[in-house]
Amino acid sequence: MNKYNFRKIEKKWQRIWQRKKELWQAFDFSRKSKIYILDMFPYPSGEGLHVGHVEGYTATDILSRFYRMNGYNVLHPMGFDAFGLPAENFALKMKKNPMTFVPKNIEHFRQQMKSLGFSYDWQREISTTDPEYYKWTQLIFLKMYQAGLVYEKEAPINFCPSCKTGLADEEAVGGRCERCGSATEIKFLKQWHIKITAYADRLLEDLEELDWPENVKEMQRNWIGKSEGYELLFDIDGYDDKINVFTTRLDTIFGATFIVLSIHHPLALKIAKPDYVLNLEEYIQEQLKKEKLGIFDKELTGVFTGAYAINPINKFKIPIWVSSYVLGHYGTGAIMGVPAHDERDYKFAKKFGLEVIEVIKATQKKNYELPFIEDGVLINSNEYTGISSQEAREKIGQKLINDGLAKKSVYYKLRDWIFSRQRYWGEPIPLVRCPKCKVVPVKEKDLPILLPKVKSYEPTGTGESPLKNIKKWVKTKCPKCNGPAERETQTMPQWAGSCWYYLAYILKQKSKNKKQKYEIIWDIKKLKYWLPVDLYVGGVEHAVLHLLYARFWHKFLYNLGWVPTKEPFKRLFNQGLILGPDGQKMSKSRGNVINPDDVIKEYGADALRMFEMFLGPLEAEKPWSTEGIKGISRFLNRVWDLAQRIKIQDSRSKIQEDKELDYELNKLIYEVSQGILNLRFNVVIAKFMIFEDFLRKKIEAGRFIDKEKFLTFIKLLFPFAPYLAQEIWQRFNKKTLLDYENWPKYDERLLKKKTFKYVIQVNGKKRGFFETEKESLTEKEIKELVQSLPLYEKYLKKAKIKKIIFIKGKVINFVI
RNA sequence: GCCCGGGUGGCGGAAUUGGUAGACGCGACGGACUUAAAAUCCGUUGGCUCCUUGAGCCGUGAGGGUUCGACUCCCUCCCCGGGCACCA
Numbered sequence: 093m094n095k096y097n098f099r100k101i102e103k104k105w106q107r108i109w110q111r112k113k114e115l116w117q118a119f120d121f122s123r124k125s126k127i128y129i130l131d132m133f134p135y136p137s138g139e140g141l142h143v144g145h146v147e148g149y150t151a152t153d154i155l156s157r158f159y160r161m162n163g164y165n166v167l168h169p170m171g172f173d174a175f176g177l178p179a180e181n182f183a184l185k186m187k188k189n190p191m192t193f194v195p196k197n198i199e200h201f202r203q204q205m206k207s208l209g210f211s212y213d214w215q216r217e218i219s220t221t222d223p224e225y226y227k228w229t230q231l232i233f234l235k236m237y238q239a240g241l242v243y244e245k246e247a248p249i250n251f252c253p254s255c256k257t258g259l260a261d262e263e264a265v266g267g268r269c270e271r272c273g274s275a276t277e278i279k280f281l282k283q284w285h286i287k288i289t290a291y292a293d294r295l296l297e298d299l300e301e302l303d304w305p306e307n308v309k310e311m312q313r314n315w316i317g318k319s320e321g322y323e324l325l326f327d328i329d330g331y332d333d334k335i336n337v338f339t340t341r342l343d344t345i346f347g348a349t350f351i352v353l354s355i356h357h358p359l360a361l362k363i364a365k366p367d368y369v370l371n372l373e374e375y376i377q378e379q380l381k382k383e384k385l386g387i388f389d390k391e392l393t394g395v396f397t398g399a400y401a402i403n404p405i406n407k408f409k410i411p412i413w414v415s416s417y418v419l420g421h422y423g424t425g426a427i428m429g430v431p432a433h434d435e436r437d438y439k440f441a442k443k444f445g446l447e448v449i450e451v452i453k454a455t456q457k458k459n460y461e462l463p464f465i466e467d468g469v470l471i472n473s474n475e476y477t478g479i480s481s482q483e484a485r486e487k488i489g490q491k492l493i494n495d496g497l498a499k500k501s502v503y504y505k506l507r508d509w510i511f512s513r514q515r516y517w518g519e520p521i522p523l524v525r526c527p528k529c530k531v532v533p534v535k536e537k538d539l540p541i542l543l544p545k546v547k548s549y550e551p552t553g554t555g556e557s558p559l560k561n562i563k564k565w566v567k568t569k570c571p572k573c574n575g576p577a578e579r580e581t582q583t584m585p586q587w588a589g590s591c592w593y594y595l596a597y598i599l600k601q602k603s604k605n606k607k608q609k610y611e612i613i614w615d616i617k618k619l620k621y622w623l624p625v626d627l628y629v630g631g632v633e634h635a636v637l638h639l640l641y642a643r644f645w646h647k648f649l650y651n652l653g654w655v656p657t658k659e660p661f662k663r664l665f666n667q668g669l670i671l672g673p674d675g676q677k678m679s680k681s682r683g684n685v686i687n688p689d690d691v692i693k694e695y696g697a698d699a700l701r702m703f704e705m706f707l708g709p710l711e712a713e714k715p716w717s718t719e720g721i722k723g724i725s726r727f728l729n730r731v732w733d734l735a736q737r738i739k740i741q742d743s744r745s746k747i748q749e750d751k752e753l754d755y756e757l758n759k760l761i762y763e764v765s766q767g768i769l770n771l772r773f774n775v776v777i778a779k780f781m782i783f784e785d786f787l788r789k790k791i792e793a794g795r796f797i798d799k800e801k802f803l804t805f806i807k808l809l810f811p812f813a814p815y816l817a818q819e820i821w822q823r824f825n826k827k828t829l830l831d832y833e834n835w836p837k838y839d840e841r842l843l844k845k846k847t848f849k850y851v852i853q854v855n856g857k858k859r860g861f862f863e864t865e866k867e868s869l870t871e872k873e874i875k876e877l878v879q880s881l882p883l884y885e886k887y888l889k890k891a892k893i894k895k896i897i898f899i900k901g902k903v904i905n906f907v908i
Numbered sequence: 909g910c911c912c913g914g915g916u917g918g919c920g921g922a923a924u925u926g927g928u929a930g931a932c933g934c935g936a937c938g939g940a941c942u943u944a945a946a947a948u949c950c951g952u953u954g955g956c957u958c959c960u961u962g963a964g965c966c967g968u969g970a971g972g973g974u975u976c977g978a979c980u981c982c983c984u985c986c987c988c989g990g991g992c993a994c995c996a
Contacts, residue, residue, distance in 0.1 A: 093948055265992080307912050311991060314911070319995070339996060352996090388994075415994095422995045429996095435909075436994060505995050635991080706933070708921055713989075717920065723933045726948090775922070778932035851928045856977035858928055897976050903927045907976045 096732035098696030101819045106206060108829075115831055116156075116211040118167035120598075120618050127159050128167045128622050130594055130661070132630030132638070135173045135586075136197040138182060141204045143678070143686050143704065143716065148629045148667040150701045151710055151771065153210045155627065157811035158768045160211075161835035167622055168211060169597035171218040172198050175226075176586030177255050177271050180517035184550065190517045191545055194221060204688065208697045209814045211831070216597045218610075220519075220589030224603075225596060227540035228612055229588050230522040236648060237523070237533050241287040242511070244531070248383070249510055251279035256551035258283055260510045260585065262315070262637050270637070278384045281555045284512040284521060284582065288644050292316050292504045294658075295643055303663040305711075308635045315636045317505025322489050323424060324498035326351060326401040329409060331363055335401055338423035338501055341433065342492075343484035346473040347451035348428040349441065351401045351412045352394065355379045356420030363412065365398025372397060372414060379416045392417050392440050403428075404497045405488065406474065415440065423503050431463065438463040452481060509641070511585060514557045516549035518583030526570035526577035535571050541579070557581040590638050591645035594660060598622045620656045628661040631669070639664070665771065668713040670704070675715045686716050698813035699725045705773035705812065727781055728816055731809070734784065735820045737791055738802050745796045754842065756786055757801055761838035764808045773812070780809060799824060804836045845901070852878065853905040854887045867901050874904055 109115055129152050134145055156168040174194045183190040198219060205212065218225050236242050250264035251257070254274040258281050263270040288295075296316045299309045321340035328335060335351060353360045355376045364372045375395045382389070394415030401412050410429075417436055418427050431441035432450040441448050452468040454460055467481035476484050492498035512521060520541045522534040534541055544565040549558040559581035560566065570577035598618050603611035639661075646660040671677060672684025679685065691700045703724040708714040760783050767776035783805060787797060803824060810817035810830045818830050848867055852860045860881055869877070874896060891908035898904055 095947090307991075310912060314992060317992095317995060321996080337996085341996075392994080417994050417996095419995065424996095427996045434996070436996080503995080505992095632990085706920090712914095712921090714920065717934065720920065720934050727933085729948095774920095775932085778922075781932055849928085853927085853977070856927095856975090861928075895976065897927095899927055903977080905927085905976050 093729060093733045094736050095729045096816065096819070098698065098728075098815065102207070102209070102697055102815045105815050105818055106209070109209075110206070112829070113215070115829065116160075116166075116168065116213050117215060118169075118213050119165055121621055122165040124163055124165040126165045126167065126622060128594075128625045128627075129156050129159070130168075130625045130628045131170060132628070132634065133171045133173050133590070133593060134201060135176060135178060136194065136201045137178060138193070138197055140200055141208075141688050143670050143688055143691075144631065144667075146208060146688050146700065147670055147704045147710070148631070149205065149208070149210055150704055151665075151667060151773065152627070152629050153208075153701075154705070154768060154773065154811040155771075156211055157814065157831070158765075158835065160831060161807070161810075161833060163834070167216075167597065168213060169216040170205065170210070170212040170214070171216075171593055171597065172201065172220065173586065173590050173593070174198065174219045174221040175518050175584075175589050177257070177513075177515065177517070180515055180549075181255070181272075183517070189545060189547070189549075191221075194219075207692060208688070208701060211814075216600050218593060218596045218600060220593065222609065223540045223542055224608060224610060224612055226519045226589065228596070228614075229519050229584065229592070230534075230539050230541060231536060232592060232645065232649070233519075233584070233588070234522055234533050234536060234539075235652060236286060239648070239651075241290060241648070242284060243287070243508075244282060244284050246280060246282045247285075247510075248278045248280055249283055250276040251281070252276050253553075255515075256553040257513045257515050258510055258555075260587075261507055262509075262640070263585075279555065280384075281514075283510050285508040286511045288509045288641075289504060289506055291644050291647050292318065292506050294647055295506075295640065298643075298647075298659055302659060302661070304661075305632075305664065305666055308632065308639070308664060308666065311635045312640055315506060315640065319503050319505075321501055321503075322485075322492070322498045323501040324404060324428075324492055326404060326428070328359075328363055328412070329400040329402060331399070333359055333363065335359060335412070335426050336424045337426050337428045338503060339428055341430065341481075341485075342488050342498075343467075343470060343476075343481040344430040344433045344451055345403065345405050345428065345488060346470070346476070347430045347432045347449045348403055348408075348410060349431060349447040349449055350410050350429040350437075352418045352427050352429050352437075352440070353397075353412065353414045354418040354420040354425040355383075355414060355416055357414070357418075357425045359426075360397065360414045363397055363399040368396060368398035371395055375414065382416070389416055392436065392443060394440065394444065396444075404492060404495070411446070413440075413444070421507070422505070433463055433465055435463055435465065509644075511588075512582035513585050514555055515551055515583055516543075516546075516558045518585065519543070519588055520559070521580045521582050521584060523580040524568055524570055524577045525580060526573060526575060528575055529570055529572045529577075531580075532570055532572045532577070538571070543583075557583065559583070587638055587641045591642045592649070594625055594628075594642075595619065595623075595649075595655065614654065616654070616656065619654075623655060623660070624657045624662045625660055627663045627665060629665045629667060632666040666711060668709070668711050670707065671713060671715040673716050673718055678716075686718075691721065695721055695725045696728075696815070698816050699728055702728070702777060702812050706777045708774055710771050710773060724777075727784065728813060730784055730788065731806075732816065732820070734787055734791070735802070735806075735823065738797050738799055739824065741791070741796060742799045747798050748796050750795070750798070753790070753797070753801060755846070756783065757804060758838050758842040760805065761808065761836045762843055765835070765838065768811070777812065780805075780812075806830075807833055807836055848901045850901075851903045852881070853903060854891075855907060856905060859887055869898065869904075871896060871898075874898065878904075878906075 131149055131152050156166050159166045179190045179194055250259045252259055252269035252274055254272050255269060264276045267276055269276055296318055299312060319340050321338060322342050323336055323338050325334040325336055372395050394413045397412045397414060399412045400409045403410055429437040431437045431448045433452055451470060451472050452464060453471045454464055454468045470476050470479055470484050520543055522541045524532045524534060526532055544562055546562055551558055566578050568577055568579050596612055599612045599615060600610050642660055646655060649655045650658055674684050676682055676684060703721040706724055760779060763779045764776050806817045806820050821830055847863050847865050849861055849863045851858055862877060862881055893906050893908055895907040
């Protein structure tokens with residue numbers, strides 16, 4: 093069998109595609125329908141592309157090629173997320189400035205992507221580190237500042253001792269640094285925050301309209317963590333102060349047997365009785381220390397204040413405690429303890445011998461243990477006894493509101509975004525500190541505030557940015573009073589640049605200024621044409637980081653009238669992780685990393701693309717198989733071989749009618765088109781294989797294959813294996829590029845089967861088959877047909893047929 | 909603990925959403941070509957039982973249910989993966 097020389101062929105077409113500048117170009121404004129297919133742009137590490145990148149990027153490439161051939165104006169861009177800690181840490185290790193090697197890394201990535209044949213509109217390429225790009229990142233930040241969404245606050249924040257910088261909550265989930273995995277510490281640092289919480293409700297509500305995987309939506313919902321309830325005031329026995337408590341379970345208020353304050357609560361020490369103060373103070377100090385170290389008590393701890401509060405609903409006197417299990421930064425920092433109906437309150441009450449009063453009874457379950465935390469029916473609750481939890485919340489709420497003791501209240505788990513990093517390799521925050529005017533934003537016309545090129549930029553670890561040492565850069569004039577002032581030396585987190593890059597692709601244009609590579613001009617008309625992103629493909633790891641931040645920025649820009657849509661990404665698709673051949677996550681230390689370059693060398697880019705699509709469903713996590721790729725490689729060689737045979741045949745024979753071929757080809761067009769639209773590429777490839785086998789058998793039986801029909805198959809193959817398909821296309825004397833060809837159309841009428849193969853069942857068990865040309869059969873016809881079958885003697889002759897179930901074109905079931 | 913996914917041959921996975929379970933690929937076995945190997949091609953390949961072809965039974969994590977018919981729907985349980993975790 094002829095094997096094809098993928099090395100030669102791939103090189104050849106890369107050169108041709110490279111020269112055709114307008115080949116994959118997206119046109120601003122067109123009579124064609126637009127579609128915006130976006131990849132999560134990579135961070136250009138020194139390692140180069142990963143098989144995970146190849147997976148997602150191949151999927152979008154197939155779709156982009158498919159849509160282009162279907163007459164769409166396709167925007168399919170690529171760029172680089174090149175700011176951030178990994179680059180900086182790597183640079184430090186190599187003792188180089190990121191500015192010197194990041195462009196090299198980008199070049200490497202670009203070359204790899206080109207070698208894979210990805211059909212990006214390269215004229216729209218951006219990097220978050222381009223000054224023209226981050227000028228706008230800074231500008232959007234300034235707009236947020238002007239809108240009052242940016243504030244500086246000293247707060248306990250997660251600090252990564254290895255990366256030597258403060259982190260956002262989203263980056264320190266589970267007490268681990270999102271980037272390097274080190275355990276984070278709590279540090280008190282003055283940090284810039286952005287009020288993402290101001291958008292909490294909209295970020296939550298607008299999830300509804302998005303075509304996103306349900307788990308990602310759920311993760312965002314949980315992260316935003318909206319809780320609706322009531323705040324109510326408890327009098328304190330012997331004091332004028334009141335304790336404000338937040339609860340979502342007002343229905344359990346008759347079961348409140350104690351109050352717990354956070355260690356940060358301002359009343360904690362104030363209301364403590366003299367005998368208890370010393371003990372309390374010691375406890376609070378101890379807990380504050382632990383908090384700083386990020387240590388949590390495994391067991392609940394707490395101390396009594398000696399003071400008592402009055403339950404507003406029944407005037408019971410209940411003890412006030414202080415415990416670390418009540419958080420200072422959530423709700424009001426004070427809770428009512430209802431041990432019968434809350435896990436933690438129950439444990440706390442058991443440990444300290446506090447009273448437990450059951451006030452909710454289950455309606456469904458009979459045997460259960462306390463605490464019972466679900467809704468139910470009230471008991472031991474005076475006039476509210478007997479009503480449902482839900483009703484009780486409303487009624488008790490209304491009563492307390494009328495008495496002026498409560499109000500409706502909503503809290504979110506989401507906290508404001510800690511936006512400053514004490515590192516070098518990021519966008520400088522465009523603010524100036526003036527001794528007179530305090531913090532002053534930079535003037536817009538002075539943007540971008542360029543990151544200075546320096547030799548040493550070691551993080552200090554003290555909470556100071558390395559930029560602080562670059563005196564020349566720090567020294568500036570106050571934009572307001574023109575007096576001597578200093579620049580803000582902290583930089584933005586890596587997430588900043590990725591918050592709006594999908595807009596930059598649309599807005600990028602050639603610069604008139606020759607020194608500048610490109611220019612971004614905010615053009616709402618273009619944005620109106622292209623937005624929203626129709627399909628966004630990437631890994632699930634950004635579910636609450638990038639995807640939440642980007643939605644937030646987009647919503648802010650929507651408020652400004654800078655973008656036309658509420659949401660940036662209409663449809664999101666998460667590709668599944670590709671594991672190592674051993675079924676474990678790929679990692680250098682495990683030595684199970686598959687390098688795309690090696691695979692391309694051995695099997696070619698088409699084989700790599702197709703194999704990654706064939707591994708399994710795009711969304712599933714699946715292991716790599718070093719043997720499996722041979723199957724795809726064989727298939728591609730067979731297609732090549734088939735092409736040679738058909739070419740030879742074509743020069744000798746005349747076209748013959750072949751209804752079977754017409755039927756199978758038509759079916760294939762249908763199946764491939766549907767499969768691509770549903771992103772079920774693994775099944776599509778299986779269909780290709782079956783069809784190839786069908787053609788081969790025909791040829792081997794001496795039948796003639798019309799070359800145009802074979803070339804239709806090649807067109808279908810093109811989005812998957814563009815090099816091989818294009819080369820075969822050309823070898824059949826076709827002069828065009830397949831990119832400009834129309835996608836084959838299928839004939840719906842031809843999809844109908846000619847004969848129907850019925851399964852004969854007796855009491856639901858398969859007993860035989862028969863084939864007929866009729867789709868519908870009468871009972872009489874069925875009986876006649878069945879009598880002629882061998883199974884009749886065995887199963888039906890002696891039996892009494894109670895019922896015949898007939899499913900059109902599929903099944904006949906005799907119930908006997 | 910809570911919230912999402914998911915359990916199908918030796919392996920990756922199909923199954924038109926209630927209608928022939930195991931498509932397609934890998935691997936394995938047998939054969940052809942070859943001095944030989946690789947490559948390639950052809951055939952077999954869920955398990956068990958019986959006998960010669962062939963036939964029968966079992967089989968989609970486990971148990972139960974609905975149905976003429978269940979991988980698919982319902983209930984209970986087990987296991988694996990992911991997310992969150994003192995969030996009141």
